Amino acid sequence: MMSTLTRRTTQPPKRRRRPSVSDPTREKLLDVAGRIFADRGYRATTIREISIAAGANVAAVNYHFGDKLGLYTEAVQTSLRAAELDAIQNALNQAAPPQTILRAVIRVRLHSICRTDRPDWYFRILAHELAEPTPALRQLINKVGRPIFQRMLELIGGMIGLPAEDDKTKLCAVSVMGQILVYIFARPLLAGVWPDLKMTPDQIDRIADHIGDFSLAYIETFRPAALSPGTSGTNRATQPRQRK
């Protein structure tokens, strides 16, 4: 009904008057949207819900972000700049024995799931994205998933003496990741089969230690001779037990 030139609707003038001082309602919308989207996922979240929670009008979302998807993607981008990644990256890059680094990474990731503040945003939103993808999924993977996985490959590859591109290295990395992610994605399932499990910081430490033990038991199998001083005995086999 409208000419293709008049397509601009409620959209704001792309560049606001004061790009320096940030718009308070815009900020508030982003903040609130982040939480609610992370909780309920993209589809199940209504912009009315967000607007009310942000104390703004319903039209504010379309005015500031064009449409619902615009708000969502911007909220994702904003959250990707948050601090969590730094914690993991720091854990991955610190100068320490690889076993220590691996344990640190496991711990950092696990701990991010019991915090209710923003940093666990990535995993919660990722859980929804995996079940019901939106265009933001690609961003999430490229900006966060890939670099972390890559670094993890180098770490584990170094420990088992194989290149990062080797399938075995990747299999090991996925095994470690899987043990962590199950506590994030399958929480309701865990609550059902293991009702006594309380996710206190203390318990999470225990879980992290277990995952570390569990994983290193296999990974250290690859070392031709024992190198780490304090650990208990290690296998001498270069290759772990062959499947028959």
Added chain:
Amino acid sequence: MMSTLTRRTTQPPKRRRRPSVSDPTREKLLDVAGRIFADRGYRATTIREISIAAGANVAAVNYHFGDKLGLYTEAVQTSLRAAELDAIQNALNQAAPPQTILRAVIRVRLHSICRTDRPDWYFRILAHELAEPTPALRQLINKVGRPIFQRMLELIGGMIGLPAEDDKTKLCAVSVMGQILVYIFARPLLAGVWPDLKMTPDQIDRIADHIGDFSLAYIETFRPAALSPGTSGTNRATQPRQRK
């Protein structure tokens, strides 16, 4: 506007005339609904979509199942009766060394994810339920999750010499489960960080073998003395390496 007695709407007479010969459209609806719900999840699926795919009228769903949720729960129940569980249960109950059983369970579960026919229904629907729960989640967990997990606890508990209720046993079971589930729930994520991974039956066998190796490396750490003949060296420690 209506009296509380006239509340019955399109609902069918609860007990159809011929409970023996099953209604063809009812069956078709259940069948189609199962597939679509598994693909898109409860919320993202519309009953019009289902009706059209089943060649039925939109009102058919409400007529035969009361409402959308009725169709969904019945579809879940129907699918729970399907064959998949038997495969896993058989794998878990066969008379064989526990290592063999564990490997078999891993393989059966992993293989269920590359089939496009019904049996992988449970996992696909579970993935959606975990992100966006419905009343069916409890059923899924109680009827499938819990018994399998319980049997797995006994299996692993036996291998590490601890009772099924021990936290360590549960941690190990979750570690094994997590390694499997990550290939099911985090498929898009894996596709992003490991694009070359093709889920062919062959590759799935390799993955299953890896998960078996990875897990048994730790589990067999618990055996005070080497019992299995063909395996490589094992630690003598009753407890695996202590975290510092």
Added chain:
DNA sequence: GTCGAATTCAAACATATGTTTTATACTTCG
């Protein structure tokens, strides 16, 4: 203070979707 642009607001709009109604065909049994 006044003008103009930017922002906010209440209301309307359009569409999607679960549900219900009403009428019509169909099946079974007497």
Added chain:
DNA sequence: CGAAGTATAAAACATATGTTTGAATTCGAC
């Protein structure tokens, strides 16, 4: 055959939700 209950179909209905509109309001610059 004919009556009663059953199943299907088309349409209407109600509601939720993303989006747009146009007026009111705010805010900065002159």
